Amino acid sequence: MSTKLHLPKESIDHARQLARAIASPVVDFIDKHSSVTVERAALRLAGADGANPDGVPVPNLVVDQLRAADPTMLEDGAVLRYVNALVRTGDSVGALNARVAAGYNVAQQPLVDREKIVKKAAELVTTAADRIKGNRAHRELKQEEFHGRNNSPLLYLIVATGNIYEDVKQARAAASQGADVIAVIRTTAQSLLDYVPFGPTTEGFGGTYATQENFRIMRAALDEVGEKEKRYILLTNYASGLCMPEIAAMGALERLDMMLNDSMYGILFRDINMYRTFVDQKFSRMIDAYAGSIINTGEDNYLTTSDAFEKAYTVLASQFLNERFAYSAGLPARLQGLGHAFEMDPSIKNGFLYELSQAQMAREIFPEHPLKYMPPTKFMSGDVFKGLAMNTLFNFVSKATNQGIHLLGMLTEAVHTPFMMDRFLAVDNARYVMNNMEGFYDDIEFKKDGIIVNRAHDVLTKTISFMEEVEKTGLFDAIEQGLFAEVKRPKDGGKGFEGLIKKGPAYFNPFEDHLKRELGLER
Amino acid sequence: MSTKLHLPKESIDHARQLARAIASPVVDFIDKHSSVTVERAALRLAGADGANPDGVPVPNLVVDQLRAADPTMLEDGAVLRYVNALVRTGDSVGALNARVAAGYNVAQQPLVDREKIVKKAAELVTTAADRIKGNRAHRELKQEEFHGRNNSPLLYLIVATGNIYEDVKQARAAASQGADVIAVIRTTAQSLLDYVPFGPTTEGFGGTYATQENFRIMRAALDEVGEKEKRYILLTNYASGLCMPEIAAMGALERLDMMLNDSMYGILFRDINMYRTFVDQKFSRMIDAYAGSIINTGEDNYLTTSDAFEKAYTVLASQFLNERFAYSAGLPARLQGLGHAFEMDPSIKNGFLYELSQAQMAREIFPEHPLKYMPPTKFMSGDVFKGLAMNTLFNFVSKATNQGIHLLGMLTEAVHTPFMMDRFLAVDNARYVMNNMEGFYDDIEFKKDGIIVNRAHDVLTKTISFMEEVEKTGLFDAIEQGLFAEVKRPKDGGKGFEGLIKKGPAYFNPFEDHLKRELGLER
Amino acid sequence: MHVVRPYGDTMDDGKVQLSFTLPVPNGAKGREAARKLVLSWGFKECEVVHSTVLADDFSMYVAYAKTEQSIDYDSVVADEASADASMDMEAVDAFIKEHIGRKIVVVGACTGFDAHTVGIDAIMNMKGFNHHYGLERYTGIDAYNLGAQVPNEKLIDYALKVKADAILISQVVTQKDTHIHNMTEFVELLEAKGLRERFICVAGGPRIGNKLAVELGFDVGFGRGTYADDVATFIVKKIVEKQKA
Amino acid sequence: MHVVRPYGDTMDDGKVQLSFTLPVPNGAKGREAARKLVLSWGFKECEVVHSTVLADDFSMYVAYAKTEQSIDYDSVVADEASADASMDMEAVDAFIKEHIGRKIVVVGACTGFDAHTVGIDAIMNMKGFNHHYGLERYTGIDAYNLGAQVPNEKLIDYALKVKADAILISQVVTQKDTHIHNMTEFVELLEAKGLRERFICVAGGPRIGNKLAVELGFDVGFGRGTYADDVATFIVKKIVEKQKA
């Protein structure tokens, strides 16, 4: 790729080294730990599913049983006991789930011969792996079949009715209007639930529960409309919050194609404990990597929370860190949908140039990554006409810098969750702008030493000094001191800390082992 | 100015030579002719004003009297008889006007000593010249005083209520919203009236009559709001149609700052006789030049009538011709607001690049000219949201290519003449876009051999072959054969042909003489 | 009975977007006035989400409101001439051959002071519009396009001269109802001369509806998005209908 | 009596722009349904200037309509809390010194599941918003901002602990009326504990009106575009009012 910004390669390399240095002690910590949701995710991959009459999901029942039985029992990995129960009862997975839902306690069953457990577990791994590989193959096949029919960048639309069946209608309409990606927004506060609800749901606030059944329903609907439109419609959800890896697992099983997933979002923006988040994000990313699912990182949140012009460097720093953590979980660049956003105050003089610069910088520093570009939201107001103009420029910058995944801005952003017509207007605007300016990216150069070029150099420099400070401080302490996003998060504070697990010497997680092997993460 | 398009200087020079060659026989023709409206314009400069009880303006009464008396009497110039009557009656100009309005026939008065006429005429020339120079000085003073307060490009808004008093309200609102230029659109079909109505008017269709009193009313209102906003607000009207030079004269007297005025628009788009139009445009431009009034040419009309992508070269050809005719009427480049427009089908792939190319080409070929850039109109529809997006890109291109005069597009273009709120939304959009992308022009370069650069070269080449054909054919014949705008206009057809006048050997027009002298057009 | 209401994101939520200007200063009182005005239109809820100053005494409002009003969709009668069922050029030419057996003659113009020829050109000129050829290209049709600003009188004279079957009138400017005056004058002229039944009279333009045209005495009116196909289909069918009558 | 109507480009022309979706296919029938629906809202004329397909059974309309309805502007009572007459920081601090004579204490949070802290931060944090400093910077005010997703219970406990004069609640998410449920719960909790009169209760958020807040039992509600000045002015005046009562 030819450069327009002439960013010094040494600086970029230096930033990547800093990211590695910052992440390294964290990765060491991660590798020694698991969490309740990592265990539940492994259980889900093994086949644990369903819920008891109170709605407590089977994976939670199993993990809770183990915790209750002996606080250290989880250190051996939950799969051990679940498979033990399978072997012991001779049940099918489905039968065991029903049994557990009915009150059967896996923690109370003495362990059978480890050989037997290992063997049974290997079968389960194969079953899950085959399903996930099948999903991946199906996706690749369809994308091959419909090659060239998607928009570039991919047009990404959200649905958020709270009711999966309404969501389906909205999603169908969106896809037929031209969307390439449908994201089902989650209900407010699901991220803080330490379990994943079960079954189809119709009651959410500002979004719909992420459940495996909801995934299935939406996947089927999108496959159907995709056949009609001759476009593979990607489905997105949130492997984020307190159940990151479980949702990644569900997504892998149901062929989701993208996952909101950030290495630090939960810590900073949801006050989830930092150790827990780091542990969870790794396992979820390993699953995503294996499933061929693109992650979408959450850098846009830095910009809605702080000033987008001043804090541009925090976005780049976060992109470097997300990239590093993603690599260490086996995610290749082409599955790293690093985030950023068009969130500067629209009244800034030259603001368009700064946005262009930031977007182009991301493009050049992360050339193989399907960058996910977020629309203006914070400065949207009830003035839908001004909002439409802002979205037009946003669409422009996205195309002008060859972004990968383009989240459509809604003219009613400040008013309500999107009406069907708002979504149409968004797609229509993007298609107009992007078709009209096709070729612009290759046709344009930036003046050396101009505003655009200088801004990028400037942001990169600031990013490096910021990362140097973080490196010196250490990531855990840096977060505690409020270096990121202007919030301070105590190391042992935040939600979900109690769900952290130290892996015991006999820790058994054949799914993790399998993923590590397949992803080449074996040491 | 640095070039982004690298257009060959020789080609541009060649095109200018072609324009000169094409215009030259036409200018020869013009110089031998006058017209009823040229004569009336001279009378107006002399002070002829008012109307009879039937509403026939005094200048028309005088010219009609001369024609009726002796078909050749006009060959001596109408001013001769008007001044003769002044001398003869000893009247003030006002008194004579009243007398004419009441039935007094100037054609029937024997000529006094020519010396006396010449002397009296010289006084009148001085009076008019002083007033016009005073207007010009006032404008310059105010523009100096409010220097740097106008937008760049100038934001140009139309008012079109049909009622001058309503127009004033709309114009005040527009100016306080940020407009730099107010154009009072004329009523449908005024261009085909061979007289200029008298007095303030309140009944027009899709526009308001251009009358001297209306000019005065609007001028006063804009001066007032200009003082408040600390911006000099430019006033625009139409020196176009069958009364081109008269309106130019009225504008000069009332300090209008811009005039729609095209060398061929009347012929092609209003079916006005070609000889008449060429004669009229010259005298009107001489007046504009003297008054320091910027002309706005009508190239946009080629694009609304024919395909904007295919016929782009007709715009450039017309710009070259308008420039040539303007120079030969003494208008310096900085008063030549050459027109063009953003009128390509919005569904064209790469369309934005072509628009950018066309606008940049105009900028580079006419570097000192305050280019007037017209918004999308033809492809506007009832979809006001799409329209707003198109206007956003139009605003973008205008700023990105440093246009001089920016005519704001209305989101309701295809629906109605602008509501007050439509106008506000237009200004607001332009101010947002242009402030946000301030600096873009200087920051961006085009790839050599890219789409943008190639398109400009291509259009220039096509323009040259087109002009070569016109040169070979001769302009009059070329128009007759339909080479321009796909319409054929017979030489002796069209409206107003009967108003053409061959100047006699004793032709007397001290205003024309004065203008020629002052503008350095003496041979 | 098929009841429909505006739809935001849930069936029957009745959501509508509005914007308008009020001749009052911008501010809390203006916003409340805007809200009340919207409620006075029978909306059940209204949120004024934006207001801005346009001039000292003018302000603009953007509102979202919720209606409980509905309409019985089954009872709605579409009144637009351009039916989906128009024949294309080949079919029309074949129809003419088979059912009329001679070339038909059509005369068109932008009448009155209207100079917007692009619309009538789109219908009549060879190249047509949006990949739909114009009437001039039909082998079964002789089409004469008189262009802009043609007086009604002159148009009628010409139609008589060329023995037209149909007269097409384009009216684009509608300010102060000029189109209505002009169209009325045209029909009255025809009637005064006893010629109304002699011609099929077709009106068209972006703001012309079939209903309006018929009310004013035309046979049909065509609005936005019309193609020559629609007009030709109407004319040839009408000719046959007249032959039969 | 001062009668006002929507204004397009002529006084009292009554022009209004509308857009909405109908759950019907796009086409002539849909456009007519849209037009009739608009007329059913009492508009006198309506032109549907655009329609487009959104999905098989959904279509969108843009319309311009003309109303004859008017409103008596004189009778409109603005009900927004952020009066133009708010004192600025210096004035508030001076007012506190003079009329209250001690530091006042304010506690604020985004309550319930709401995590939109930017609004409450704009009111409370040092740096404030749009060049209006936040309450933390006032010398006469001790301000505690508890941040996001704070349960009502916890907020009240904290307010008691720091002896707050006023409690500020931010509610941004309004879908399915979560804000109403949450605000109601807060007031009920206070009342159950007999604490309602103990605190000045202030609600805020982009969709919070003064009217709504007062109806739900708050002292005041602040919407879009509020600054700390407005809130501080209200609180200090209210404290003095309470002292007097």
Ligand code: B12
């Ligand atoms: C191009 C244009 C011009 C050009 C016209 C060039 C030309 N040779 O036609 C020029 C620059 C000359 C012009 C001038 C004026 N214009 Co003009 N113009 C337009 C514009 C931008 C596009 C019209 C167009 O070409 N549309 C494309 C064609 C294909 O669509 P159409 O006309 O609707 O035709 C279709 C159908 O309606 C139908 N149809 C049309 N006629 C007929 C006839 C028959 C028999 C049938 C069957 C079908 C049919 O079929 C066609 C194909 O589908 C519109 C705004 C807009 N975007 O609509 C303004 C617009 C029409 N103009 C307007 C005005 C006011 C004027 C002026 C009066 C302004 C002034 N005061 O100077 C002048 C006066 C012209 C005059 N005397 O009539 C207003 C009209 C407002 C109103 N409703 O009253 C508009 C809407 C702009 C605005 N918002 O103010 N204009």
Ligand code: B12
């Ligand atoms: C930034 C943002 C976020 C950020 C918040 C970051 C943060 N730390 O605050 C993030 C990304 C986390 C987020 C998440 C979500 N968001 Co959000 N978000 C926004 C956004 C873009 C801007 C809000 C903002 O910061 N405005 C700027 C501030 C300064 O304005 P303000 O809040 O109105 O505050 C002013 C006044 O209202 C008032 N005020 C506010 N509070 C108070 C309190 C008091 C006491 C007083 C006196 C005054 C006062 O004073 C302030 C200054 O003038 C809006 C859209 C928009 N443009 O408005 C959506 C928006 C608010 N979000 C929305 C939604 C649905 C969500 C989610 C539920 C989506 C999801 N399903 O995941 C989540 C869940 C969050 C949660 N649990 O609450 C919807 C709400 C729809 C509705 N009305 O119900 C909106 C409108 C977007 C949309 N159209 O869908 N969001």
Ligand SMILES: Cc1ncc(COP(=O)(O)O)c(C=O)c1O
């Ligand atoms: C990484 C990530 N996760 C999750 C979310 C959604 O919010 P919540 O935490 O409520 O699921 C976002 C929103 O921006 C995000 O960026």
Ligand SMILES: Cc1ncc(COP(=O)(O)O)c(C=O)c1O
């Ligand atoms: C040069 C010129 N004159 C006049 C007009 C206005 O039209 P009319 O001829 O009706 O005055 C235009 C409109 O585009 C124009 O470009």
